[in-house]
Amino acid sequence: MAFLNLEQVSKDFGPVTAVCNVSLGIEKGEFVSLLGPSGCGKTTTLQMIAGLVEPSGGRISLDGRDITYEKPNRRGLGVVFQSYALFPHMTVAENVAFGLEMRRVPRSERNERVREALSLVQLASFADRYPRQLSGGQRQRVAIARALVISPPVLLLDEPLSNLDAKLREEMQFELRRIQRKVGTTTIMVTHDQAEALSISDRVVVMEAGRMTQVDAPYRLYEQPSNAFISSFVGKTNLLAGKWRRNGASAYVEIKGISLEAPIADLSDAAPVMLSIRPEKILLREPGAGRLDGRVTNRFFLGSQWLFTIETVAGTMTVAIPNQGGDPPLEGSAVGLDWTLTNLRVIPDTANL
Amino acid sequence: MIRRSPFTFAPWLLAGPGALFFFGLVILPLCLTVILSFHAYDHSKGIQDTFTLSHYAAVVTDEYYLSIFLRTLRISALTTLICAAIGVPEAYILSRMRDPWRSVFLLVIIGPLLVSVVVRAFGWSMLLGSQGILNQALHLLGLPSAKILYTETAIVIALVHVMLPFMVIPVWTALQKLDPMVEAAAWTLGASRFTALRRIVMPQVSLGVLSGSLIVFGLSASAFAVPALLGGRRLKMAATLVYDEYLQELNWPLGAAIAIIVLVANLCIMLAYNRMIEVRARRTLG
Ligand SMILES: Nc1ncnc2c1ncn2[C@@H]1O[C@H](COP(=O)(O)OP(=O)(O)O)[C@@H](O)[C@H]1O
Ligand SMILES: [Mg+2]
Secondary structure, three states, X not given: OOOEEEEEEEEEEOOEEXXXXXXXXXXXXXXXXXXXXXXXXXXXXXXXXXXXOOOOEEEEEEOOEEOOOOOHHXXXXXXXXXXXXXXXXOOHHHHHHHHHHHOOOOHHHHHHHXXXXXXXXXXXXXXXXXXXXXXXXXXXXXXXXXXXXXXXOEEEEEOOOOXXXXXXXXXXXXXXXXXHHHHOOEEEEEEOOHHHHHHHOOEEXXXXXXXXXXXXXXXXXXXXXXXXXXXXXXXXXXXXXXXXXXXXXEEEEEEOOEEEEEOOOOOOOOEEEEEEEOHHHOEEEOOOOOOEEEEEEEEEXXXXXXXXXXXXXXXXXXXXXXXXXXXXXXXXXEEEEEOOHHHOEEEEOHXXX | OOOOOOOOOHHHHHHHHHHHHHHHHHHHHHHHHHHHHOEEEEOOOEXXXXXXXXXXXXHHHOHHHHHHHHHHHHHHHHHHHHHHHHHHHHHHXXXXXXXXXXXXXXXXXXXXXXXXXXXXXXXXXXXXXXXXHHHHHHHHOOOOOOOOOOOHHHHHHHHHHHHHHHHHHHHHHHHHOOOHXXXXXXXXXXXXXXXXXXXHHHHHHHHHXXXXXXXXXXXXXXXXXXXXXXXXXXXXXXXXXHHHHHHOOOOHHHHHHHHHHHHHHHHHHHHHHHHHHHHHHHHHHO
């Protein structure tokens, strides 16, 4: 059994089902992200692990011990709250020392560990400040130090970076990963930002409306999303709705009267499907030389790449081309779109069944 | 954009009526009272137009007046203490309630403010009197009857009842501003519910408790209806003493002197208390 184990965990708030049958095993030392849109039950899941919300059903166990109904102060988990929840009337050092004080760690050892934790998050010189005298990024690091200083078996982070501006957020992502690598604490992070989840986790758990829909390593999640929601939520993608047709050893998909070659899938004939292809997997060719013809309606220069919107018979497609220094097709010019067949994903269209 | 003229009338016009009321109803009578307290008084001829400090001297040297001031101080302090002991937990429970109940109980707490203090004092005298419900109940249980009405206990009980909302509301307001996750953070760090309350919640609502106790103390020290109705003729507090000097003895200058002394004493105590706690709380809460 995994280090931290959730079995069929559910939570109802009256008529609202916030979390439904979540089962998840997390190994020691892993960094797992819970990813999903706002209101999908991420915080509720995290708080059930922390012991702040009591599950309506299911079991949670830590290191073989059932902790489903254990009080939060007996679990010993480190929690970083979305609002940081620092104690405003205590200095940074007092905040960090609080958990050790509760564990009756002797004063000299306590001071030593507080100092270590603060230097880990690079705030050693801020020990005597009050939380209100710190910037957002510094408060967030105090919250991390406060949670880590008690050497928790599991660290729980609830959208720890969402209150920071874009540049600081990027820095803190690396910082978080560096700290986690160094300390080796099993970590669960909640986020609604797919880029954040992909860049720092070992595994990503995608949640939709209280359910877990895919658990995978970041690159597999990106390359092999299990449904249309995930393929558009995780990264950008082009989705084309059509009918899947088998033709002996090959297959094709009918979209608005044209057919596009498709990979073989385990589907019945004429099943409604979504074709998904990432913008960066499409190549631009001369008109007629690709799998699909279209006309450039817009082009955006993003520095490292060009982004095109291309009108085709199958629908509007977005295409990303790395900036090689050349002059790409102008708006209004005709182009051909091409791709490798393996980069095309066929996703059963459950919404149109 | 609005162009601001160098002198705008709006602030003055808006603040005017309030300032006028304050001046006419507080400052002016207060000045008149101060002036009155320095007038001499003669039992046969009434108020004289000569300056004297004799009223002040009489009050501060007379055991009788001093004992009443001491009683006022004792009763107000005790009322404040009990209000804090009941009101703070009450406000905490209130702030943790779910919504329909929270509104209901808030109304229950504020509701008594809508009933006149005189009516409530009469209610207590009916409950606590020698033939009151309390003594009837004690009698039924075969216990000796208790003499509560016309004692300091009766005054404190009724004052606590009257003053409780003034403690609950500021503390409740302070609790509303608290991030509930801060308490949860203390739990996850290993604090029991009680420790989290004592170490994390209480220090942050101390300013609410401070303003609540200032209001309760000030109102208790100057309370009139409750001591008048539940203290009886002999158990006097500052306000009832002033009333007696004015309307029984007709010695207005002496009454004025007592009123001024009570005002100054009250002010000193409250300012000192405020300084003591606020300085500490402000330093950490900002
Ligand atoms: N204490 C609560 N009472 C009632 N409903 C709640 C409560 N907490 C969360 N919910 C509901 O549960 C769902 C999931 O909430 P949450 O876990 O906070 O989502 P997320 O963190 O993914 O944004 C939401 O629909 C929310 O309205
Ligand atoms: Mg949330």
